[in-house]
Amino acid sequence: MKTITIDPITRLEGHGKISIFLNDKGSVENAYLQIPELRGFERFAQGRRAEDMPQITSRICGVCPVAHHFAATKALDDAFHVEPTSAAKKLRELMYMGYIIYDHILHFYYLGGPDFVVGPDAPAAKRNILGVIEKAGVDVGKEVIKHRAYGQKITGILGGKATHPVCGLPGGVSKGLNKDEVKDIEKMVKSCIDFAKFSLKLFDDIVLKNKDYVSLIKSDPYQLKTYNMGLVDSKNKVNFYDGKIRVTNQDGKEHIKFDVKDYTKIISEHVEEWSYMKFPYLKDIGWNGLVDGKNSGIYRVGPLGRLNAAEGMATPLSDKEYKHMFETLGGRPVNSTLAFHWARLIELLYATERAYELVNDKEITSDKIRNPVGEPGEGFGVVEAARGTLIHHYKLDKKGLILKANLIVATTNNAGAITMSVRDAAKGVIKNGKVDDGILNKVEMAFRAYDPCFACATHTLSGGMPLQVDIYDNKKKFYKTIKRLGE
Amino acid sequence: MKKTIILGVGNPILKDDGVGVHVAEELKKHITKPGVTIDSAFTGGMNLLDLMVDHDRAILIDAVKMENKKLGEVGLFGLGEISAFHTCNPHDVSLIEAVDLAKKLGHNKIPKDIKIVGINIGELGCEFGEELSSEIANAIPKAVELVKKEVESNG
Numbered sequence: 336m337k338t339i340t341i342d343p344i345t346r347l348e349g350h351g352k353i354s355i356f357l358n359d360k361g362s363v364e365n366a367y368l369q370i371p372e373l374r375g376f377e378r379f380a381q382g383r384r385a386e387d388m389p390q391i392t393s394r395i396c397g398v399c400p401v402a403h404h405f406a407a408t409k410a411l412d413d414a415f416h417v418e419p420t421s422a423a424k425k426l427r428e429l430m431y432m433g434y435i436i437y438d439h440i441l442h443f444y445y446l447g448g449p450d451f452v453v454g455p456d457a458p459a460a461k462r463n464i465l466g467v468i469e470k471a472g473v474d475v476g477k478e479v480i481k482h483r484a485y486g487q488k489i490t491g492i493l494g495g496k497a498t499h500p501v502c503g504l505p506g507g508v509s510k511g512l513n514k515d516e517v518k519d520i521e522k523m524v525k526s527c528i529d530f531a532k533f534s535l536k537l538f539d540d541i542v543l544k545n546k547d548y549v550s551l552i553k554s555d556p557y558q559l560k561t562y563n564m565g566l567v568d569s570k571n572k573v574n575f576y577d578g579k580i581r582v583t584n585q586d587g588k589e590h591i592k593f594d595v596k597d598y599t600k601i602i603s604e605h606v607e608e609w610s611y612m613k614f615p616y617l618k619d620i621g622w623n624g625l626v627d628g629k630n631s632g633i634y635r636v637g638p639l640g641r642l643n644a645a646e647g648m649a650t651p652l653s654d655k656e657y658k659h660m661f662e663t664l665g666g667r668p669v670n671s672t673l674a675f676h677w678a679r680l681i682e683l684l685y686a687t688e689r690a691y692e693l694v695n696d697k698e699i700t701s702d703k704i705r706n707p708v709g710e711p712g713e714g715f716g717v718v719e720a721a722r723g724t725l726i727h728h729y730k731l732d733k734k735g736l737i738l739k740a741n742l743i744v745a746t747t748n749n750a751g752a753i754t755m756s757v758r759d760a761a762k763g764v765i766k767n768g769k770v771d772d773g774i775l776n777k778v779e780m781a782f783r784a785y786d787p788c789f790a791c792a793t794h795t796l797s798g799g800m801p802l803q804v805d806i807y808d809n810k811k812k813f814y815k816t817i818k819r820l821g822e
Numbered sequence: 823m824k825k826t827i828i829l830g831v832g833n834p835i836l837k838d839d840g841v842g843v844h845v846a847e848e849l850k851k852h853i854t855k856p857g858v859t860i861d862s863a864f865t866g867g868m869n870l871l872d873l874m875v876d877h878d879r880a881i882l883i884d885a886v887k888m889e890n891k892k893l894g895e896v897g898l899f900g901l902g903e904i905s906a907f908h909t910c911n912p913h914d915v916s917l918i919e920a921v922d923l924a925k926k927l928g929h930n931k932i933p934k935d936i937k938i939v940g941i942n943i944g945e946l947g948c949e950f951g952e953e954l955s956s957e958i959a960n961a962i963p964k965a966v967e968l969v970k971k972e973v974e975s976n977g
Contacts, residue, residue, distance in 0.1 A: 379835070379950035394835050394864055441868070464923055476927050483868065499864060 353778070355761050361768025366758040367609055368782065380740035385411055385711065385731050389503045392727065392742070399745075401434035401490055401500055402720035405576070406727040406742075408503030413596075414714025414731050415505040422701035423507035425693050428576040429520070430493035430502070431718070432690035435575060436527055437486025438721040439638075439683040442786050443534065444479045447676050450780050451542045455551070456773040471537070482530040485523040489690070492516050507705030517694055524690045528652075531684040535656060538680055543663070552673040553664070556763025557781060560585050560627045560670050561752050562617060562634035565641030566719045567592070572649040573641050573685065575719040582617065583644045585629050587667040590617070595717035598726055602743070603632075605751075614751045615743065625755050633751035636723025637785055638678035640749075643668035648681065650688035656681045672756045675784040711735040720745045722786050746787045756781040823857050824878040824935070828969060830862040831870065831884040837951045838943040838958045842883040845941070845965045852970060871920040871932070879935040881969055882917075885958075886940035894961035895942040896968055903938075939968050 355366045376395070383391065389407040393400035405427055412419055419427070442448075445464045453466040461469070468476035494500030495510065502508045512520070542548045551557070562585070566578040571589075580598070582590045593601050604613040605622045616622045616632030623631045634640070642661075648654040660677055661667045669678075693699060711731035718725055723745030730739040746753075760781035764774050830846025833839045843862040850860050863873055874880040888895055901918060924932055941961050 375949045375951070391835060394833055400864075463919065465919070465926065468923075468926065473927060476923070480868075480923075480927060484872065487869070487872065 353757055353782075355765065355778075357765070357768055361766065363758070363762040363765050366761045368754045368757045376742065377740050380737045383737050385414060385729060385735045385737055386505065388727075388729065388737070388740070390499075390501060393500055395742075396744075399434070399438070399720045399722070399725075401431060401494065402718055402725050403727075404494070404500045404503050405431060406716045406718045406720075406725045408505065408716065409718065410714040410716030410727040410729050411505035412714070413716060414712055414729055415735075416709035416712065417506035417706050419507045420701075420703045420706055422511070422698045423704045423706075424577070425696055425699055426493060426508050426512065426704065427503065429690055429693040429699065430490050430500070431576050432686045432693065433486045433489030433493065435486075435686040435721060436489070436683065436690070437483050439679050439686070440479065440483045440486065440530075440534075442721070443676065443679055443683070444483075446786065447679070447783055450776070450783070451548060451676070452537075455776055455780060459772060459776070462776070475537075478530055478533070482527050485527055489520055489523060492520060504705060505708050509705075511702055511704045512700055514700060517700060521691070521694045524687060524694055527687040528684070528691060531680070531687045532652070535680050535684060538677060542677075552671050554763070556760045557672045557756070558670045559635070559672055559752060559756055559759070561631070562590060562620070563640045563643035563668055564634045564636050564724055564748065565644035566717065566724065567645050568649060570649070571646040573645040573647075573682070573719075574649065575686070580717065580724060581644045582634060583668065585668065587643070591619075595715045595726060598715070598717075598728070598743070612750045613747060614754075615748055616751065625751060625758070627755060633755070634748070635752045636745055636748040637675060638682050639669060639672075639675045640723060641719060642678045642681065648685045650685050650692070652688055653681055653685035656684060672781055672784045675786075722746060723748050746785070749785050749787065753782050753785050753787055756785070825876070826858045826879045826881065826973060827874055827877040827933070828853070828858065828860045828881045828973070829870070829873060829883070831864075831866070831882050832862075833864050834862075835950055835952055837949065838954055839885050840952070841885050841941050841943060841954060841958050841962070841965075844954065844959075845883045845939070845962055845969070848962055848966050849969055852966060853973060855973065858973060867916055867920050870917050871924060874933055874936070875929070875931040877933045879937075880933040881937045881939060881972055883939045883941070883965060883969065885943040886938075887944060888940070888942040891942050892957075893942055893944050893955075894957040896961055896964045897940050897942075898968055898972065899938045899940055901936045901938065937972060939965055939972070941965055
């Protein structure tokens, strides 16, 4: 048996790794993805002051500090039995939209998009933002940089520090907005709406008008028929900041809708001996191995999971794009993993429109930004991180110190689906033992679509997931190495 | 005089990874020169670049892995000498890429002089904690001296 290991080069132990096992004919027998998880958070959190959690958890991950910040803040609202003021909720959501804007721009233009804009078979050295600029032009590059920075600035104005928010407090926020700040944000948001529209047009021109890309998106190796999960508002529209968690089935029908406080009744976690990562699944359906279909409790979260789990977007332009996507790809649910990229851009447009609504809300400059807290207890918080549903759950003692903390992060929710997507892509594209850079990239594209968060893979040369591929012959003897450093 | 930013880079709740932040904190007691800003950054790539623009010089202090060197070894590097620089997350671009990108787009406010003071922490585990291991904690004074010397000699 031949073993191929796709191994991101990091300086850390336990980093993400793909191992592909070939049979004697050179076809893929099986594939495993290992994503490390940071360990010991529960122990680390125990005994700390609960109100420090929004700051501490925002340091768990350099990718989504804002998502952790607000999942923690919302869990504290609940734990201290306080409802934030209406203005505070709007300020939090506006800041959240800034985060979605910069994160989705970053992913599309820097990480996922290059596969399409530059091409999946292009040399690795070209499949990055610099390649995108070469193809789309320097002016587009300047717009990308500008609007990513706008998203950062919006979160910075509201959050105190863009990369380390300090504004969330149980019952509200620590800082409101003045009229000048509102003007600044409105100007940036307006520009972001145009940029989001431009991005969807770019996707249309470059991807959807290219028959090869469309057939790649629709091709079998990239299909996965799992359940889908995401937060929705009272009309079942996508919401990032608040709402109920909705799960839809393979027919696009509602399977269950629940409040985050019931998450332990709905979700269970399966453990595989080859991975540190836990595999969440729907309890009522059960764990039936790494398979898709109605009898497998595995579900997907993130941009495509959210759009599949909802019945539309709550803003007019993004709702139009939502309908367009499902019409083009054959109705809801869309099961194509590569459609994550399209869904991400529709969400980008939504975030800009929603930010515009919020910044123009009369209450946004209100000084009623905090309600007094009650006695400490148990609390649950949920938000939609850019990569999917994120849950924080704390138990506090009488002094407000943490007794118990549990987090379910987005990439963990997607663990089963990512593993299957990688396996299916490998099976689909590796034939007769032929493995080259372009083929490996098509395997990589399957997990890059999810934008998985390798919490520990923090030190890499390039954002493009440098790879080391070790190939062994059928006696497990070292055969050769392919190194790709991303640059 | 050169407008200088000194940034301790790292995650202070990921044990030795946070050593750069500890060094930056210590430096605040030693350097009070006008025109020199000392801060810490739990970020990389584009965000790190954002913090550096409008300065003539940037000195980053970060945990690095050096092959065949003792734990706690401290070294001064140019940006091009680091082969695997902190991006903080796999979603962002590296600082090297971010600098290249900014130059390509005609950005003219990037520091001309970017130096990295690296502290060798070897392999990093994936466990939370605020404490540094003793070899790494003992390296802090050396790193502080190196940054001070760099600030003085090329000021």
